[in-house]
Amino acid sequence: MFERVEITAILGSVSLLLIVLELVRRKRLKEEYSLLWLLTCIALLILSFWRSLLDVLARLVGIFYPPTALFVVGFGFVLLILLHFSTVISKLSIENKELAQRLAILSWKLHNLASKTDSGLALEEQEDEGANETAK
Amino acid sequence: MQHKVVMRTNHKILTIIPAYNEEDSPGDVIARVKQDAPFADIVVINDGSTDATAAIAERMDAFVINLPYNLGVGAAMQTGYLFAREMGYDIAIQVDADGQHDPAEIPALIAPVLKGEAGVVIGSRYIEDRGYITPLLRRVGIFILAHIISFIIGRKRSGVFCKRSGVTDTTSGFRAVNRKVIDFCAREYPHDYPEPESLVLFHRAGFIIREIPVTMNPRYGGKSSITPFRSFYYTIKVLLTIFIGLLREPPVRSVFS
Numbered sequence: 001m002f003e004r005v006e007i008t009a010i011l012g013s014v015s016l017l018l019i020v021l022e023l024v025r026r027k028r029l030k031e032e033y034s035l036l037w038l039l040t041c042i043a044l045l046i047l048s049f050w051r052s053l054l055d056v057l058a059r060l061v062g063i064f065y066p067p068t069a070l071f072v073v074g075f076g077f078v079l080l081i082l083l084h085f086s087t088v089i090s091k092l093s094i095e096n097k098e099l100a101q102r103l104a105i106l107s108w109k110l111h112n113l114a115s116k117t118d119s120g121l122a123l124e125e126q127e128d129e130g131a132n133e134t135a136k
Numbered sequence: 137m138q139h140k141v142v143m144r145t146n147h148k149i150l151t152i153i154p155a156y157n158e159e160d161s162p163g164d165v166i167a168r169v170k171q172d173a174p175f176a177d178i179v180v181i182n183d184g185s186t187d188a189t190a191a192i193a194e195r196m197d198a199f200v201i202n203l204p205y206n207l208g209v210g211a212a213m214q215t216g217y218l219f220a221r222e223m224g225y226d227i228a229i230q231v232d233a234d235g236q237h238d239p240a241e242i243p244a245l246i247a248p249v250l251k252g253e254a255g256v257v258i259g260s261r262y263i264e265d266r267g268y269i270t271p272l273l274r275r276v277g278i279f280i281l282a283h284i285i286s287f288i289i290g291r292k293r294s295g296v297f298c299k300r301s302g303v304t305d306t307t308s309g310f311r312a313v314n315r316k317v318i319d320f321c322a323r324e325y326p327h328d329y330p331e332p333e334s335l336v337l338f339h340r341a342g343f344i345i346r347e348i349p350v351t352m353n354p355r356y357g358g359k360s361s362i363t364p365f366r367s368f369y370y371t372i373k374v375l376l377t378i379f380i381g382l383l384r385e386p387p388v389r390s391v392f393s
Contacts, residue, residue, distance in 0.1 A: 097207055101211065101215045101218055104201045104204065104215060105219055108200070108201045108219075
């Protein structure tokens, strides 16, 4: 029926699918990031069962032994996932930086308000009146 | 000289000094800025220093903003611009904490901005021969290469895109900018080694850039963070960033048109 390598592929894909679903269920993996993983598993499963499609794909790309195509597809998906993560990390870095900057300035305002309300720094007083109220 | 000081207090002027473990020098720099440019407020951006940098600055009675961790000079400088924008400053001046920039030149640096002649004024080491002997000659030849390449790029770009604003010193951090540019920098400012990149951004945003000749001193205290490997990496990175940057749409001058 199925070759050993195909059984391995199927078992691997199914395991991965179950793991990803469980991680999302436990809220340890956000749904939006799980999408690409799920897509990968589904693609691998389909190709594992549908042998003829795999053969066509392999011949198209120029691979001699079709099961290798399975791993190539898997690898391609993983590259996409990594790229996606890089963009996510970039966005997080930028947001992180902006938070740190705002935090630092707010912190300065907080500390300097206490000591400077008596002096002539009118600008800070006007700006920070609101903040001072809420801080209390 | 007295007359000039009085005239300038109508504008709010801020000196931004980013500092990362520059223990010895910021104190001296702050003292000299207070002496040579008494009309300017001073803010030291402490970029996660682990030494006494912040304490020294506080003692000298300058504003000190402490970043929670090291963000790099680009983000630290941007924090200074965010502060300038929030507190309503009209002019911001960048001064290095290591003592390379001479605060006595600040009045000359901000003059074109005050007169409305330019949005960005750069203190250039290369306009006149003021005998700037790169102490780097003693240390890293590759860093000179990086300078030269940035210099060539600066020149060449100016030649191609705008014959008027030829920039001779593209890595100088000694700059003064006006309110619009403060606002721009607060929104968008490059990260690592921001000097050449920010120039390209300013140029593409349409700000008028001028240069005045200045003399720079060798570093007082602290260590330079440039190693041979870093300078090579820096050169590649600057070139790459600039070229990719050219592919983007020109940056917006202001949020309000």
